[in-house]
Amino acid sequence: MSMITIREVSAYVGQEVTIGVWMYNKRSSGKIQFLQLRDGTGTIQGVLVRNQVAPEIWDEAKLLTMESSLYVTGMIRQDDRAPSGFELDVTSVKTIQVAEEYPIAKKEHGTDFLMDHRHLWIRSARQAAILRVRAEIIRAIQMFLDQKGFTLVDPPILTPSSCEGTTNLFHTKYFDEDAYLSQSGQLYAEAAAMALNKVYSFGPTFRAEKSKTRRHLIEFWMIEPEMAFVDHEGNLEYQEQMLEFVAQSVLQNCQTELQTLERDISKLEKIKAPFPRITYDEAIELLHREGFDDIQWGEDFGAPHETKIAESFDKPVFITHYPTEIKSFYMKPDPKRPEVVLCADLIAPEGYGEIIGGSQRIDDPELLAERYEEHSLSKEAYAWYLDLRKYGTVPHSGFGLGLERTVAWICGLDHVRETIPFPRMLNRLYP
Amino acid sequence: MSMITIREVSAYVGQEVTIGVWMYNKRSSGKIQFLQLRDGTGTIQGVLVRNQVAPEIWDEAKLLTMESSLYVTGMIRQDDRAPSGFELDVTSVKTIQVAEEYPIAKKEHGTDFLMDHRHLWIRSARQAAILRVRAEIIRAIQMFLDQKGFTLVDPPILTPSSCEGTTNLFHTKYFDEDAYLSQSGQLYAEAAAMALNKVYSFGPTFRAEKSKTRRHLIEFWMIEPEMAFVDHEGNLEYQEQMLEFVAQSVLQNCQTELQTLERDISKLEKIKAPFPRITYDEAIELLHREGFDDIQWGEDFGAPHETKIAESFDKPVFITHYPTEIKSFYMKPDPKRPEVVLCADLIAPEGYGEIIGGSQRIDDPELLAERYEEHSLSKEAYAWYLDLRKYGTVPHSGFGLGLERTVAWICGLDHVRETIPFPRMLNRLYP
Ligand SMILES: [Mg+2]
Ligand SMILES: [Mg+2]
Incomplete structure (x- = not known):
């Protein structure tokens, strides 16, 4: 299994890879979690299906807050609907850190606040x-x-x-x-x-x-x-x-x-x-x-x-x-x-x-x-x-x-x- | 006729070119002046033969002091004896400036003097x-x-x-x-x-x-x-x-x-x-x-x-x-x-x-x-x-x-x- 960056995913379609990432957004139904992931070289959506992973992996992913850091493992899938052209079918997540509440997440901030951060x-x-x-x-x-x-x-x-x-x-x-x-x-x-x-x-x-x-x-x-x-x-x-x-x-x-x-x-x-x-x-x-x-x-x-x-x-x-x-x-x-x-x-x-x-x-x-x-x-x-x-x-x-x-x-x-x-x-x- | 730099001479063998240069040294017999020329991209020897150029060109070259600036024109000749592999058979020189006596030319200088210059x-x-x-x-x-x-x-x-x-x-x-x-x-x-x-x-x-x-x-x-x-x-x-x-x-x-x-x-x-x-x-x-x-x-x-x-x-x-x-x-x-x-x-x-x-x-x-x-x-x-x-x-x-x-x-x-x-x-x- 390769450790890669998001920039390189096109060379790994159909293969299982691990990527070090930050989570910048998450959507979830009861059955699927969509993890918006970034690693600084690009972004990719990770798709986590409840009945396809162990319960502890599902639960671990549920705890991830914005800007939490993790190693994500999964299969790269070409998907022309995805903005980047690829998605990741997640098989495992390994949390590095569940981040504290991210200060510049939610609302529109003024320039001074953003510049301070x-x-x-x-x-x-x-x-x-x-x-x-x-x-x-x-x-x-x-x-x-x-x-x-x-x-x-x-x-x-x-x-x-x-x-x-x-x-x-x-x-x-x-x-x-x-x-x-x-x-x-x-x-x-x-x-x-x-x-x-x-x-x-x-x-x-x-x-x-x-x-x-x-x-x-x-x-x-x-x-x-x-x-x-x-x-x-x-x-x-x-x-x-x-x-x-x-x-x-x-x-x-x-x-x-x-x-x-x-x-x-x-x-x-x-x-x-x-x-x-x-x-x-x-x-x-x-x-x-x-x-x-x-x-x-x-x-x-x-x-x-x-x-x-x-x-x-x-x-x-x-x-x-x-x-x-x-x-x-x-x-x-x-x-x-x-x-x-x-x-x-x-x-x-x-x-x-x-x-x-x-x-x-x-x-x-x-x-x-x-x-x-x-x-x-x-x-x-x-x-x-x-x-x-x-x-x-x-x-x-x-x-x-x-x-x-x-x-x-x-x-x-x-x-x-x-x-x-x-x-x-x-x-x-x-x- | 092309205006080139010394770095490019190998592409101009047998051709007449003009190069903007500084003279860093000169040897002379009564019949030939050897001009050591540099342009910042490399060095080349210019060979000026008395009976092959007009007298005013011969005389103009004779006035060139160390670090004088000029446009030199001549034919590029491959010469395996030359350190760079090429020489210039000078047909014309056009002086830009005859330099004042160069302060760091002659003798061995101390480090402070060199650093001041x-x-x-x-x-x-x-x-x-x-x-x-x-x-x-x-x-x-x-x-x-x-x-x-x-x-x-x-x-x-x-x-x-x-x-x-x-x-x-x-x-x-x-x-x-x-x-x-x-x-x-x-x-x-x-x-x-x-x-x-x-x-x-x-x-x-x-x-x-x-x-x-x-x-x-x-x-x-x-x-x-x-x-x-x-x-x-x-x-x-x-x-x-x-x-x-x-x-x-x-x-x-x-x-x-x-x-x-x-x-x-x-x-x-x-x-x-x-x-x-x-x-x-x-x-x-x-x-x-x-x-x-x-x-x-x-x-x-x-x-x-x-x-x-x-x-x-x-x-x-x-x-x-x-x-x-x-x-x-x-x-x-x-x-x-x-x-x-x-x-x-x-x-x-x-x-x-x-x-x-x-x-x-x-x-x-x-x-x-x-x-x-x-x-x-x-x-x-x-x-x-x-x-x-x-x-x-x-x-x-x-x-x-x-x-x-x-x-x-x-x-x-x-x-x-x-x-x-x-x-x-x-x-x-x-x-
Ligand atoms: Mg202006
Ligand atoms: Mg030390």
Whole structure:
């Protein structure tokens, strides 16, 4: 008799197997108990017929409460009426633990209550499905980048200072020095690209912002590719190819999960390269045509602007060539028009906003030194970053994808708090 | 004409290609310049013959200094005398930048100097090879766990408190609360295993220890699998299979890198499951036989002890069943002998010490509550962790692999500081 997981049942039809499971629901007539079982890899219905098992097995099953743990033994039967296509004709149950009354079982709970019980909430079908899609998105990104010759590098989390001021940074004492938690691994990834050509990082980043929106987490994960000898246009091509690969991988490997989430998969099927590109100038015009009087050339977009722009397209859209003034110090100005930079934000459809920001980087050491002055960056702290332009500077580009926003979009969620096992938000550090 | 990388040259023999490269060395006779070129994906020698190119190309190449960047064009020629098997007959060079005098070029530099220039040091053949092996080890681990049905989960880095006291923790203000940087994602991974069955985390962990040894970093990366319905013995089997897979993947995919590192690959070829297992009791006896009088039953091993134990084996060795007293609060006592726990440390050969620590976890809620008392753990802060034992507790196990020590071992390095792009150590927060 084999010990298997629910994911594997299709290979064991007609065979007796044992599975370690939790019971998440039970229906019972006097003659049959229907046990809804989950093991974290899937769900299956166990059917227990009174006159086909010993009385003590029948009675033991009757005691099982929600989230009780057990080893269940039975024959796998193909059943096209079952949601998973299979059922288990139970021959034996061996209780591990009859669970105490499950706190998040019965009624509709408020978000705070569910977040306080996040360690249990993630067991629910919907939350578990989201976490599996998250893992598949990461897996697909890594596979895509691996196939394209990228090398994973892990930039430091503890950094001596930041390129964007310290107000939104978490501070810690690093022995006798001051250190801050990284907001981005990009600058370090640039150094690595000069050593390894195409690299990417995948790690946690931190913003100590007191904002409470459905798009923000305090602690979030970023994928940050950086590519030597790749220009602005090449940068966009990698991004759209990567997102197409991600969407197709999720469609192929997460069918059950997308069904659980009731995701409209026709929306995901449309995520195919190339993506439309509009310039910042065109985006401003579009907004003015649509009646947005609250934004002028030179100002950054807010969430309502991004949503309006995205509505004009059924794919993600690149907004390129933002004003130099409102973008980061390291972005390369357009040689033909230095008041804008060779950058793009990628705006997801359906109101999910910016999921990628990227640019070609400044490769001219003199221009970069000027930017240090303009942005009051410490020449000592960033001496190493300037070195990258002194010793064999090359055209190079990169981008950062916000994982949680991407998961929210692919899963069709209302809020990023469900996209990560244990979200960190304003007033939320537990569990 | 194709724009390619050096890794791809074998597919372009006899064709003219252009490659973006850095020059890392040059030899020259009056008639031929030999350009040693690297692009981060590999190295190739460019051969420039005076009477076969225009004088201005010859002169341009003559100006190239170490780490200068250029686009080089030429014909790929198979050459079995070349280390990589290929050479480039240069027809043209287009300089991007003639580099300033390279600071780490000439002489032997001390470690501090190299670490201050880590952003450039990683360009050297040896350091780049290590970083590629590191990426391959991560890739192999992820592929192995993926094939075994594990789901990647990302535990939080910012946590309200720690299971092991706060003295070795980095502290930060989390708005009005106190937060600490994670030392391990294990407890959260356990929660996720109850939702998803087999999970693993891969992320940075932090120890604010003032130790300066060749095995310690302040910031290091851990892979932490956690498995529902898996016991102590099953736990060891996953570990040895995973490390065999890692070693075989590196042997297969990093031949050039291992050669650059002059690694004795016969040592790596021996890393095949099963690994030997000895109990803590047997390890103490072994040490006493070998003349170590400085350790008694009940004490933890130091580095010299681990090295001596490892010398008796040519594979990694599991030391199992440590005294309960010296191990973490969450480890499950051996039911037959509760003064020891169902745990194992995996000690690497060649003096690399402990690379994995793992155990079966306590599944009895009452015993875990007792441990909270004994270890003065906050019932409030860890209420969620106890919940995992109240609502369908199951036997479960997990382990944590220290990535940097594993990289040091596989690469055969003297010090973990070379195993990560930007190491964080005592007095080392730059670059
Ligand atoms: Mg924006
Ligand atoms: Mg130890």
